[in-house]
Amino acid sequence: APAFAEPLGLGRAALPEEIAAWDVAVLPDGTGLPEGSGDAFTGDEVFAEKCASCHGDFAEGIDNWPVLAGGQGSLTNRRPVKTIGSYWPHLSTVWDYIHRSMPFGAAQTVSADEAYAITAFLLYSNGVVEDDFELSKENFAEIVLPNAEGFYPDDRPATEYPLFSVAPCMQGCREPVKVTKRAVELNVTPMDPDGKPAGTLPDLRVGAAAGQAT
Amino acid sequence: MSGTVETGTSRRAFLGAGLAAGAAVATTGLARAQEADPLITEVQDWSSAFGDPVDATPYGMPIHYESHVVRRNVEWLTESPVSSINFTPIHALEGTITPQGCAFERHHSGAIELAKQDYRLMISGLVERPLVFTYEDLTRFPRTITTAFCECAANGGMEWGGAQLEGCQFTQGMIHNMEYTGVPLRLLLEEAGVKPEGKWVYAEGADASSNGRSMPLEKAMDDVLVAFFANGEALRKEHGYPVRLVVPGFEGNMWVKWLRRIGVYDRAVESREETSKYTDLMPDGRARKWTWVMDAKSVITSPSPQAPIRHGKGPLVITGLAWSGHGKVARVDVSLDGGVNWVEARLTGDVKSKALTRFHLDLDWDGSEMFLQSRAVDETGYVQPTKNQLREIRGLNNVYHNNGIQTWWVRADGEVENVEIA
Numbered sequence: 001a002p003a004f005a006e007p008l009g010l011g012r013a014a015l016p017e018e019i020a021a022w023d024v025a026v027l028p029d030g031t032g033l034p035e036g037s038g039d040a041f042t043g044d045e046v047f048a049e050k051c052a053s054c055h056g057d058f059a060e061g062i063d064n065w066p067v068l069a070g071g072q073g074s075l076t077n078r079r080p081v082k083t084i085g086s087y088w089p090h091l092s093t094v095w096d097y098i099h100r101s102m103p104f105g106a107a108q109t110v111s112a113d114e115a116y117a118i119t120a121f122l123l124y125s126n127g128v129v130e131d132d133f134e135l136s137k138e139n140f141a142e143i144v145l146p147n148a149e150g151f152y153p154d155d156r157p158a159t160e161y162p163l164f165s166v167a168p169c170m171q172g173c174r175e176p177v178k179v180t181k182r183a184v185e186l187n188v189t190p191m192d193p194d195g196k197p198a199g200t201l202p203d204l205r206v207g208a209a210a211g212q213a214t
Numbered sequence: 215m216s217g218t219v220e221t222g223t224s225r226r227a228f229l230g231a232g233l234a235a236g237a238a239v240a241t242t243g244l245a246r247a248q249e250a251d252p253l254i255t256e257v258q259d260w261s262s263a264f265g266d267p268v269d270a271t272p273y274g275m276p277i278h279y280e281s282h283v284v285r286r287n288v289e290w291l292t293e294s295p296v297s298s299i300n301f302t303p304i305h306a307l308e309g310t311i312t313p314q315g316c317a318f319e320r321h322h323s324g325a326i327e328l329a330k331q332d333y334r335l336m337i338s339g340l341v342e343r344p345l346v347f348t349y350e351d352l353t354r355f356p357r358t359i360t361t362a363f364c365e366c367a368a369n370g371g372m373e374w375g376g377a378q379l380e381g382c383q384f385t386q387g388m389i390h391n392m393e394y395t396g397v398p399l400r401l402l403l404e405e406a407g408v409k410p411e412g413k414w415v416y417a418e419g420a421d422a423s424s425n426g427r428s429m430p431l432e433k434a435m436d437d438v439l440v441a442f443f444a445n446g447e448a449l450r451k452e453h454g455y456p457v458r459l460v461v462p463g464f465e466g467n468m469w470v471k472w473l474r475r476i477g478v479y480d481r482a483v484e485s486r487e488e489t490s491k492y493t494d495l496m497p498d499g500r501a502r503k504w505t506w507v508m509d510a511k512s513v514i515t516s517p518s519p520q521a522p523i524r525h526g527k528g529p530l531v532i533t534g535l536a537w538s539g540h541g542k543v544a545r546v547d548v549s550l551d552g553g554v555n556w557v558e559a560r561l562t563g564d565v566k567s568k569a570l571t572r573f574h575l576d577l578d579w580d581g582s583e584m585f586l587q588s589r590a591v592d593e594t595g596y597v598q599p600t601k602n603q604l605r606e607i608r609g610l611n612n613v614y615h616n617n618g619i620q621t622w623w624v625r626a627d628g629e630v631e632n633v634e635i636a
Binding site: 007008010011012013014018019022023025026027028029031063064066075076078080082084085087088089090092093096097100101104107108131134150151152153154155156159160161162163164165166167168169170171173174176177178179180181182183184187188189190196197198199200201202203204205208209 | 266282283284287288289290293294297303305306322323336337338339343344345346347349351353355376378379380381383384404405407416418422423424426446474475477479481482483484485486489491493495496497499500501502503504505506507509519520521522524547551552553554555556557580585589594595596597598599601603606607623631632633634635636
C-alpha cells in the first residue's frame with residue numbers, strides 16, 4: 001500500500017524551457033520533432049564533416065565502427081548486417097539518436113536542421129530516397145523504413161516458457177557426451193603471463209607473489 | 215578428444231557426494247607431515263612485530279594477494295572502450311553480494327562524473343505536474359530496500375555460436391548483485407500525477423548516450439527503484455552516481471544510470487536501445503523486441519577455467535550462482551557427467567526474488583574427468599534450458615538473452631575448460 005496517498009510537495013514545477021531542453025525524444029509517429037528540414041545534399045556535407053571519420057563517406061563504416069547503410073536482405077544470413085536500412089524499424093529513432101547522442105564524443109552539437117539533413121542523407125545512403133530528397137517535420141511520418149514490420153513483442157511466454165516449464169529428467173537423461181567445441185582452440189581470452197586465463201586464482205602450493213606488493 | 219564419461223565413475227562420484235553431505239568421510243585420511251612446519255614452529259614476523267595502524271587506510275582496498283579479483287576487459291569485443299563492457303570476477307567471489315569495486319561496468323559514452331549538487335531529475339510528459347527534483351529532494355521521500363541482480367542482456371552473448379571465452383568471469387560475468395536503497399519510482403510518479411493516457415515510462419540518463427528506454431507503466435509502478443545507495447554506500451561513479459534506476463529482473467540496459475529524466479508517454483519511444491540494440495534476431499529474419507525479463511540461469515563458478523582443482527582427489531566444493539528475473543530460485547541441479555545424471559544442490563543462505571542465489575554441492579572427487587553443469591529451476595517451474603534447446607527456437611543470432619546451461623570439462627589434472635558437448 002502507498003505510504004502516502006497525497007503528494008508530499010517535494011520538487012518544484014518544471015519550467016517550459018527546462019522541459020524543452022531535456023525532453024527531446026522523438027516517437028515513431030513523429031511526436032517530439034521540432035520545426036526544421038534538411039536535404040540529402042546538405043546531409044552529405046554535414047556527414048563528411050562530422051560523421052564520415054568513423055562511419056565512412058557513404059555510411060558504410062570504417063574499421064570496426066558501426067555500418068549505417070547496406071546489408072538489406074541479410075537478416076537470415078549466418079552473419080547478418082544490421083543497419084538503419086536493413087534492420088531499424090523507425091526513422092524517428094535515427095533522428096532522435098543522432099540529435100541526442102552523436103557525434104560520438106561531441107554529442108548534442110547537431111542542430112535540428114542538421115539532424116534532418118543527416119537523416120535525409122542516411123535515407124539516401126540506404127537507397128530509400130532519391131538524392132534530391134528533403135526531409136522535414138511535415139513529411140517525416142511518410143517515410144517507412146524497409147524493416148518497419150520486422151519486430152514483434154517478446155513472445156517467450158508462448159514459445160519458450162511452456163516448453164521449458166516441465167519437470168526435468170534426473171537420471172539416465174541422455175547418451176554419454178562428446179566434446180564438440182573448446183574455447184581453448186580459439187585462444188582469444190586475455191591471459192596471465194603464464195598463459196592461463198587472466199585472473200586465474202593463484203596456486204597456493206607455491207610461494208606468495210612478492211612482486212604483487214603495492 | 216572424445217570426452218566420454220564412464221557412468222560407473224559418475225555414480226561413484228554421486229555416491230561420494232551423498233556421503234559427504236551426511237558425515238565426514240575418511241577417503242583421504244589425515245597423513246602425518248614428513249617434518250615439522252616452520253610456519254608453526256618458528257615465530258613469524260606478524261606474530262611478533264606490529265601490523266598497520268588503524269589510520270593507515272581511511273578507505274581500504276583488498277589485500278594485494280587478491281589482486282586477481284578485479285574487473286577485466288576483452289578489448290576485441292567492442293570498437294571503443296567508452297562504449298564497452300567489463301566483467302565481474304565471479305570465479306573468485308562467494309555468497310551473493312558483489313563488491314562494488316569489482317562489479318562490472320557497461321557504458322555507452324563512458325562513466326561520467328555528476329556531483330549531487332549538479333544533479334537534477336525531471337518528470338515530464340503525460341503528468342499533472344511536470345516536476346524537477348534536486349538530489350536533496352529525493353532524500354526526503356520514503357525509502358525502500360531491494361537486493362537485485364543486474365545482468366547485461368548480452369551476458370554470454372558471445373557464446374551463442376560456440377565456446378569462445380575461457381572463464382566464467384568472461385562468459386557469465388556481466389552481472390552484479392547489490393543491496394539498494396532508494397525511492398520507489400511509483401512515489402515519484404504519484405508526486406507528479408500520471409494522467410490516465412500515460413501508459414509508458416521512458417527513462418534516460420544524463421550522459422551523452424542517454425540510454426533512453428521505455429517500460430510499461432505497470433512495471434514502473436511495481437518494483438522499480440530510484441536508487442542512491444548500493445551495498446550500504448553511495449553508488450560508484452561507474453554505476454550511476456548519484457542516482458540510477460533499479461529494475462528488478464529486467465535486462466541491465468534498462469537500469470538507466472545517472473538518471474535525469476522520466477518521461478510519461480502514451481506509447482513506447484522505440485529508442486535506439488530498444489530497436490537497433492536489445493532486440494533479438496530470430497531465424498526467420500524478424501526480431502523480438504521488448505525482451506525485458508532475464509530468464510532463470512546459473513553457472514558453476516568453481517571449479518571453472520580460472521579456478522582449476524589443484525588439491526587433488528577427495529573433498530571438493532562445487533559452488534555457483536543461480537538467478538531468475540521471474541522470482542525466486544526454487545532449486546539448482548548439478549550434473550558431473552554432462553547432463554546424463556543430476557543431483558540437487560544446496561541453496562546456501564537467503565533466497566531472494568530476482569537476486570543472485572548461491573548454491574553448493576560437496577563432492578568426493580575420484581580424480582576422473584567430469585563434465586560439470588548446473589541447471590536452475592525458478593518458482594514459476596521454468597527450468598534453465600540447454601544452449602541447443604535455445605538455438606532450436608532462436609537460431610544463432612539472438613545476440614542477447616543467452617541463459618543456456620554452461621558445461622565445464624574438468625580434466626584429470628584438475629584443469630577446467632569451457633566446452634560444448636553433443
